Amino acid sequence: MTKSTIFIVLGMQKKHVADIRAFNRFYTGVLGLLDQHILDSRYSLPEVRVLYELYHSVNLTASEIIAILRIDKGYLSRMLLQFQKKKLVSKKWSARDGRAAHLSLTEKGRNEFEALNEASNRQIKDILERLTEDDCNILVGHMTGIRTILSKTK
Template sequence: MVKEKDPIPDIRKFNRFYTDIIGLLDKHLLHSAYSLAEGRIIFEIYSGKSVQASQIMTVMNIDKSYLSRLLKKLEKDGLITRTSSGNDARAMLISLTEKGIQEFTMLNKASDKQISDLITNLNSTDRQELVTHMNAIMNILKKQS
């Protein structure tokens, strides 16, 4: 019987490779004034149009106090606004301001360009193979959820 090779070192090697190649460990996401976590929050608010902090916590699996600090920064920077929910006065709805929408648009375009630059030298077969393998990774890891 052949003993299965421990996959952990290879998975960690891939994680280091990918986080490095797309700059996830840089202090500022895509040369913006915002971290990866802040950029993701901006994305989640943009996607939901008007969301509660609890929704962001669930989607991002982020600590409540950490999220609170990040939201305060985004509010101070004029990117988000909080309003009381019409259904529940205790619930606050978070939305992007016009400045927040502009920041999202800039980050989104920069992210698209980064990925485009990364795959530009790949032929169409390699691009499709890359996407197929990425989808396979997500599908395999989702099975355990």
């Protein structure tokens, strides 16, 4: 490797850092726009994330949700209390561990989540419909590519 190559490589990293940060700012905006419909709904972002977890795995405990979402346990406890009041979530104390309780969405809870979920899908569809089929494929390819590469760094 020649001196000039080293220079190019070192210079390139700076460019890469700048490009990645530009992407991060850009995509923060995209996510913010997409989150808008949730902020307009009756639920906050953290609430929707909790509902998401409850929807996708049954009988989670609060501790498990805390581990997944890295959310404060007091905050979660109160959130779950609200959910129970609204009949979105039911709680059953564990037979095996008297400290833990298993949480599930009720029928109403699943319906609520599905409505939010459908609205989110709709938003993405609206974006895709403004693109050519090729661009859709390329876009998704890029996203999958990013996930693949960044998942290696664990």
